[in-house]
Amino acid sequence: MLLGKTINDDLYEELEELLIQSDIGMNMTMQLVEELESSVSRKKLKTSEQIYDELKELLKAKLIYNDEENTKLKLKDGKLNILLVVGVNGVGKTTSIGKIAKKLKDSGKKVIIGAGDTFRAAAIEQVEEWGKRTGVEVVKQAHGSDPAAVIFDTVKTAKNRGFDVAILDTAGRLHNKRDLMKELEKINKIIREQSGETDFETLLVIDSTTGQNGLEQARIFNEIVDLTGIILTKFDGTAKGGIIFPITSELKKPIKFIGVGEGIEDLREFDKKEFVEAMFD
Ligand SMILES: Nc1nc2c(ncn2[C@@H]2O[C@H](COP(=O)(O)OP(=O)(O)O)[C@@H](O)[C@H]2O)c(=O)[nH]1
Ligand SMILES: [Mg+2]
Numbered sequence: 001m002l003l004g005k006t007i008n009d010d011l012y013e014e015l016e017e018l019l020i021q022s023d024i025g026m027n028m029t030m031q032l033v034e035e036l037e038s039s040v041s042r043k044k045l046k047t048s049e050q051i052y053d054e055l056k057e058l059l060k061a062k063l064i065y066n067d068e069e070n071t072k073l074k075l076k077d078g079k080l081n082i083l084l085v086v087g088v089n090g091v092g093k094t095t096s097i098g099k100i101a102k103k104l105k106d107s108g109k110k111v112i113i114g115a116g117d118t119f120r121a122a123a124i125e126q127v128e129e130w131g132k133r134t135g136v137e138v139v140k141q142a143h144g145s146d147p148a149a150v151i152f153d154t155v156k157t158a159k160n161r162g163f164d165v166a167i168l169d170t171a172g173r174l175h176n177k178r179d180l181m182k183e184l185e186k187i188n189k190i191i192r193e194q195s196g197e198t199d200f201e202t203l204l205v206i207d208s209t210t211g212q213n214g215l216e217q218a219r220i221f222n223e224i225v226d227l228t229g230i231i232l233t234k235f236d237g238t239a240k241g242g243i244i245f246p247i248t249s250e251l252k253k254p255i256k257f258i259g260v261g262e263g264i265e266d267l268r269e270f271d272k273k274e275f276v277e278a279m280f281d
Helices: 003-021 026-042 048-062 093-106 120-134 147-162 177-195 213-225 244-251 272-279
Strands: 081-086 109-113 137-139 163-170 201-207 230-233 255-259 266-268
Touching: 003 026, 003 048, 003 272, 026 048, 048 244, 048 272, 081 093, 081 177, 093 109, 093 120, 093 163, 093 255, 093 266, 109 120, 109 147, 120 137, 137 147, 147 163, 147 177, 163 177, 177 213, 201 213, 201 255, 213 244, 230 244, 230 272
Parallel strands: 081 163, 081 201, 109 137, 109 163, 201 230, 230 255
Antiparallel strands: 255 266
Protein backbone atom coordinates (compact mmCIF):
# COMPACT_ATOMS: atom_id res chain seq x y z
CA MET A 1 0.00 0.00 0.00
CA LEU A 2 1.32 3.46 -0.91
CA LEU A 3 0.79 6.03 1.75
CA GLY A 4 -0.09 9.62 1.07
CA LYS A 5 0.96 12.42 3.38
CA THR A 6 -2.20 12.39 5.47
CA ILE A 7 -2.08 8.65 5.99
CA ASN A 8 1.51 9.13 7.01
CA ASP A 9 0.55 11.65 9.65
CA ASP A 10 -2.12 9.31 10.97
CA LEU A 11 0.36 6.49 11.08
CA TYR A 12 2.88 8.56 13.03
CA GLU A 13 0.18 9.52 15.47
CA GLU A 14 -0.81 5.89 15.85
CA LEU A 15 2.80 4.88 16.50
CA GLU A 16 3.36 7.73 18.91
CA GLU A 17 0.24 6.69 20.82
CA LEU A 18 1.42 3.09 20.88
CA LEU A 19 4.82 4.05 22.29
CA ILE A 20 3.32 6.28 24.96
CA GLN A 21 0.81 3.56 25.88
CA SER A 22 3.64 1.10 26.29
CA ASP A 23 5.21 3.33 29.00
CA ILE A 24 8.29 4.12 27.03
CA GLY A 25 7.97 7.71 28.23
CA MET A 26 7.53 11.02 26.47
CA ASN A 27 11.21 11.78 25.88
CA MET A 28 12.04 8.50 24.27
CA THR A 29 8.81 8.49 22.27
CA MET A 30 9.65 11.89 20.78
CA GLN A 31 13.20 10.79 20.06
CA LEU A 32 12.00 7.60 18.36
CA VAL A 33 9.40 9.36 16.24
CA GLU A 34 12.03 11.84 15.08
CA GLU A 35 14.47 9.06 14.24
CA LEU A 36 11.71 7.22 12.45
CA GLU A 37 10.75 10.22 10.34
CA SER A 38 14.32 10.70 9.30
CA SER A 39 14.88 7.03 8.38
CA VAL A 40 11.59 6.91 6.51
CA SER A 41 12.66 9.80 4.32
CA ARG A 42 16.27 8.63 4.00
CA LYS A 43 15.32 5.05 3.16
CA LYS A 44 12.27 6.14 1.18
CA LEU A 45 9.99 3.78 3.10
CA LYS A 46 6.45 3.73 1.80
CA THR A 47 4.23 1.07 3.28
CA SER A 48 2.99 1.02 6.85
CA GLU A 49 4.55 -2.41 7.19
CA GLN A 50 7.98 -1.02 6.29
CA ILE A 51 7.50 1.81 8.76
CA TYR A 52 6.50 -0.56 11.57
CA ASP A 53 9.52 -2.72 10.81
CA GLU A 54 11.78 0.30 10.89
CA LEU A 55 10.38 1.33 14.27
CA LYS A 56 11.09 -2.17 15.59
CA GLU A 57 14.68 -1.84 14.37
CA LEU A 58 15.03 1.54 16.09
CA LEU A 59 13.63 0.08 19.31
CA LYS A 60 16.04 -2.85 19.20
CA ALA A 61 18.88 -0.42 18.57
CA LYS A 62 17.99 1.31 21.85
CA LEU A 63 18.70 -1.91 23.74
CA ILE A 64 22.47 -1.68 23.37
CA TYR A 65 23.17 -3.10 26.83
CA ASN A 66 21.09 -6.15 26.09
CA ASP A 67 23.13 -8.38 23.83
CA GLU A 68 23.12 -12.02 24.73
CA GLU A 69 26.39 -11.90 26.68
CA ASN A 70 24.97 -9.14 28.93
CA THR A 71 21.50 -10.50 29.52
CA LYS A 72 22.69 -13.93 30.66
CA LEU A 73 23.31 -14.37 34.40
CA LYS A 74 27.02 -14.30 35.10
CA LEU A 75 27.61 -17.65 36.78
CA LYS A 76 31.02 -19.22 37.17
CA ASP A 77 31.66 -22.91 37.71
CA GLY A 78 33.45 -24.24 40.77
CA LYS A 79 32.65 -21.35 43.07
CA LEU A 80 29.76 -19.79 44.94
CA ASN A 81 27.74 -17.33 42.86
CA ILE A 82 25.60 -14.75 44.63
CA LEU A 83 22.36 -13.28 43.32
CA LEU A 84 21.14 -10.41 45.47
CA VAL A 85 17.56 -9.46 44.60
CA VAL A 86 16.27 -5.98 45.43
CA GLY A 87 13.22 -3.85 44.66
CA VAL A 88 10.20 -2.29 46.34
CA ASN A 89 7.45 -4.30 48.01
CA GLY A 90 5.15 -6.34 45.83
CA VAL A 91 7.07 -6.09 42.56
CA GLY A 92 7.71 -9.84 42.42
CA LYS A 93 11.10 -10.39 44.06
CA THR A 94 10.24 -13.57 45.93
CA THR A 95 8.29 -15.03 43.01
CA SER A 96 11.17 -14.31 40.63
CA ILE A 97 13.61 -15.89 43.07
CA GLY A 98 11.49 -19.06 43.11
CA LYS A 99 11.42 -19.16 39.33
CA ILE A 100 15.17 -18.54 39.02
CA ALA A 101 15.87 -21.21 41.65
CA LYS A 102 13.87 -23.67 39.58
CA LYS A 103 15.71 -22.75 36.36
CA LEU A 104 19.13 -23.07 37.97
CA LYS A 105 18.29 -26.27 39.76
CA ASP A 106 17.02 -27.79 36.52
CA SER A 107 20.31 -26.86 34.91
CA GLY A 108 22.12 -28.91 37.55
CA LYS A 109 23.19 -26.20 39.98
CA LYS A 110 23.14 -26.61 43.72
CA VAL A 111 20.99 -23.68 44.85
CA ILE A 112 20.16 -22.17 48.22
CA ILE A 113 17.81 -19.27 49.03
CA GLY A 114 18.20 -16.78 51.89
CA ALA A 115 14.91 -15.43 53.26
CA GLY A 116 16.23 -11.91 53.76
CA ASP A 117 12.82 -10.26 53.92
CA THR A 118 12.30 -10.64 57.65
CA PHE A 119 10.03 -7.63 57.80
CA ARG A 120 6.76 -9.20 56.67
CA ALA A 121 5.77 -12.39 58.48
CA ALA A 122 4.26 -13.93 55.38
CA ALA A 123 7.41 -13.25 53.37
CA ILE A 124 9.38 -16.00 55.10
CA GLU A 125 6.61 -18.57 54.61
CA GLN A 126 6.37 -17.55 50.99
CA VAL A 127 10.07 -18.26 50.46
CA GLU A 128 9.70 -21.60 52.23
CA GLU A 129 6.79 -22.42 49.96
CA TRP A 130 8.99 -21.75 46.93
CA GLY A 131 11.73 -23.81 48.54
CA LYS A 132 9.38 -26.80 48.78
CA ARG A 133 8.05 -26.32 45.28
CA THR A 134 11.53 -26.22 43.78
CA GLY A 135 13.25 -28.63 46.17
CA VAL A 136 15.69 -25.91 47.10
CA GLU A 137 17.01 -25.39 50.62
CA VAL A 138 16.03 -22.16 52.40
CA VAL A 139 17.93 -20.36 55.15
CA LYS A 140 15.67 -18.35 57.44
CA GLN A 141 15.38 -16.78 60.83
CA ALA A 142 12.45 -15.55 62.86
CA HIS A 143 10.20 -12.78 61.62
CA GLY A 144 11.66 -9.43 62.65
CA SER A 145 15.25 -10.60 62.90
CA ASP A 146 18.12 -8.72 61.27
CA PRO A 147 18.10 -9.35 57.49
CA ALA A 148 21.88 -9.01 57.46
CA ALA A 149 22.11 -11.95 59.87
CA VAL A 150 20.06 -14.11 57.50
CA ILE A 151 22.30 -13.11 54.61
CA PHE A 152 25.34 -13.92 56.74
CA ASP A 153 23.97 -17.40 57.54
CA THR A 154 23.01 -18.08 53.95
CA VAL A 155 26.34 -17.12 52.44
CA LYS A 156 28.26 -18.95 55.13
CA THR A 157 26.21 -22.13 54.71
CA ALA A 158 26.46 -21.90 50.95
CA LYS A 159 30.21 -21.46 51.09
CA ASN A 160 30.81 -24.23 53.65
CA ARG A 161 28.63 -26.73 51.90
CA GLY A 162 29.73 -26.06 48.37
CA PHE A 163 26.59 -24.57 46.86
CA ASP A 164 26.86 -23.13 43.36
CA VAL A 165 24.34 -20.32 43.77
CA ALA A 166 22.90 -18.43 46.75
CA ILE A 167 19.86 -16.32 45.92
CA LEU A 168 19.20 -13.64 48.50
CA ASP A 169 15.77 -12.16 49.06
CA THR A 170 15.41 -8.72 50.63
CA ALA A 171 12.66 -6.47 51.95
CA GLY A 172 11.81 -3.52 49.77
CA ARG A 173 10.79 -0.79 52.09
CA LEU A 174 11.27 2.42 50.21
CA HIS A 175 9.58 4.86 52.55
CA ASN A 176 12.94 5.84 53.96
CA LYS A 177 15.83 5.97 51.54
CA ARG A 178 18.47 6.33 54.24
CA ASP A 179 17.33 3.19 56.07
CA LEU A 180 17.16 1.22 52.87
CA MET A 181 20.63 2.43 51.97
CA LYS A 182 22.03 1.48 55.35
CA GLU A 183 20.43 -1.96 55.21
CA LEU A 184 21.65 -2.69 51.71
CA GLU A 185 25.14 -1.41 52.48
CA LYS A 186 25.31 -3.74 55.45
CA ILE A 187 24.11 -6.66 53.35
CA ASN A 188 26.65 -5.86 50.66
CA LYS A 189 29.45 -5.76 53.18
CA ILE A 190 28.46 -9.13 54.60
CA ILE A 191 28.27 -10.70 51.18
CA ARG A 192 31.72 -9.40 50.29
CA GLU A 193 33.25 -10.54 53.56
CA GLN A 194 31.62 -13.96 53.68
CA SER A 195 31.91 -14.90 50.05
CA GLY A 196 35.17 -13.15 49.29
CA GLU A 197 33.53 -11.84 46.12
CA THR A 198 33.17 -8.23 45.15
CA ASP A 199 31.70 -9.00 41.77
CA PHE A 200 28.25 -10.55 42.12
CA GLU A 201 24.84 -10.10 40.57
CA THR A 202 22.55 -7.49 42.11
CA LEU A 203 19.22 -7.65 40.33
CA LEU A 204 16.55 -4.99 40.56
CA VAL A 205 12.98 -6.17 40.12
CA ILE A 206 10.62 -3.77 38.36
CA ASP A 207 6.89 -4.37 37.98
CA SER A 208 5.86 -3.50 34.43
CA THR A 209 2.39 -2.44 35.57
CA THR A 210 3.75 0.48 37.62
CA GLY A 211 4.61 2.46 34.49
CA GLN A 212 6.81 5.53 34.75
CA ASN A 213 7.23 4.98 38.47
CA GLY A 214 9.52 2.10 37.58
CA LEU A 215 12.09 4.53 36.22
CA GLU A 216 12.09 6.45 39.49
CA GLN A 217 12.58 3.21 41.46
CA ALA A 218 15.42 2.22 39.17
CA ARG A 219 17.14 5.58 39.71
CA ILE A 220 16.88 5.33 43.49
CA PHE A 221 18.16 1.74 43.72
CA ASN A 222 20.92 2.44 41.24
CA GLU A 223 22.20 5.19 43.53
CA ILE A 224 22.16 2.87 46.53
CA VAL A 225 23.55 -0.39 45.14
CA ASP A 226 25.73 -1.48 42.30
CA LEU A 227 23.05 -3.02 40.08
CA THR A 228 24.09 -5.57 37.49
CA GLY A 229 20.72 -6.13 35.87
CA ILE A 230 16.96 -5.77 35.82
CA ILE A 231 14.12 -8.27 36.10
CA LEU A 232 10.88 -6.99 34.59
CA THR A 233 7.84 -8.74 36.07
CA LYS A 234 4.14 -8.95 35.23
CA PHE A 235 4.69 -8.56 31.52
CA ASP A 236 1.74 -10.94 31.01
CA GLY A 237 -1.69 -9.56 30.29
CA THR A 238 -0.38 -6.11 29.55
CA ALA A 239 0.99 -4.47 26.44
CA LYS A 240 3.23 -2.35 28.65
CA GLY A 241 6.87 -2.92 29.46
CA GLY A 242 8.20 -0.02 27.43
CA ILE A 243 9.59 1.30 30.71
CA ILE A 244 12.63 -0.93 30.21
CA PHE A 245 13.82 1.33 27.38
CA PRO A 246 14.45 4.42 29.49
CA ILE A 247 15.65 2.23 32.39
CA THR A 248 18.20 0.21 30.47
CA SER A 249 19.42 3.31 28.57
CA GLU A 250 19.75 5.55 31.58
CA LEU A 251 21.24 2.99 33.96
CA LYS A 252 23.31 1.29 31.23
CA LYS A 253 22.30 -2.11 32.66
CA PRO A 254 20.86 -5.14 30.91
CA ILE A 255 17.47 -6.74 31.41
CA LYS A 256 18.10 -10.29 32.62
CA PHE A 257 14.64 -11.81 32.92
CA ILE A 258 11.01 -11.12 32.08
CA GLY A 259 8.26 -12.44 34.36
CA VAL A 260 5.21 -13.50 32.41
CA GLY A 261 2.93 -15.00 35.06
CA GLU A 262 2.68 -16.30 38.60
CA GLY A 263 3.66 -19.86 37.77
CA ILE A 264 7.01 -21.52 38.34
CA GLU A 265 7.85 -21.66 34.63
CA ASP A 266 6.74 -18.10 33.91
CA LEU A 267 10.16 -16.52 33.57
CA ARG A 268 11.90 -15.82 30.28
CA GLU A 269 15.45 -14.88 29.55
CA PHE A 270 15.47 -11.47 27.92
CA ASP A 271 15.61 -11.50 24.15
CA LYS A 272 15.34 -8.06 22.62
CA LYS A 273 13.92 -9.22 19.33
CA GLU A 274 11.20 -11.24 21.04
CA PHE A 275 10.45 -8.40 23.43
CA VAL A 276 10.05 -5.79 20.70
CA GLU A 277 7.80 -8.14 18.71
CA ALA A 278 5.66 -8.77 21.83
CA MET A 279 5.18 -5.01 22.26
CA PHE A 280 3.37 -4.92 18.91
CA ASP A 281 1.21 -8.00 19.41
N1 LIG B 1 0.91 -11.89 36.69
C1 LIG B 1 2.10 -11.91 37.30
N2 LIG B 1 2.15 -11.84 38.64
C2 LIG B 1 3.37 -11.86 39.24
C3 LIG B 1 4.58 -11.96 38.49
N3 LIG B 1 5.60 -11.95 39.36
C4 LIG B 1 5.05 -11.86 40.60
N4 LIG B 1 3.70 -11.80 40.54
C5 LIG B 1 2.73 -11.66 41.65
O1 LIG B 1 2.94 -10.44 42.30
C6 LIG B 1 2.64 -10.55 43.68
C7 LIG B 1 3.82 -10.05 44.52
O2 LIG B 1 4.91 -10.92 44.30
P1 LIG B 1 6.05 -11.16 45.38
O3 LIG B 1 7.02 -12.11 44.77
O4 LIG B 1 5.48 -11.52 46.68
O5 LIG B 1 6.69 -9.69 45.47
P2 LIG B 1 7.82 -9.15 46.46
O6 LIG B 1 7.12 -8.39 47.54
O7 LIG B 1 8.66 -8.22 45.61
O8 LIG B 1 8.60 -10.31 46.95
C8 LIG B 1 2.32 -12.02 43.91
O9 LIG B 1 0.92 -12.17 43.94
C9 LIG B 1 2.91 -12.73 42.70
O10 LIG B 1 2.24 -13.92 42.36
C10 LIG B 1 4.48 -12.01 37.04
O11 LIG B 1 5.46 -12.08 36.29
N5 LIG B 1 3.22 -11.99 36.51
MG1 LIG C 1 8.97 -10.93 48.89
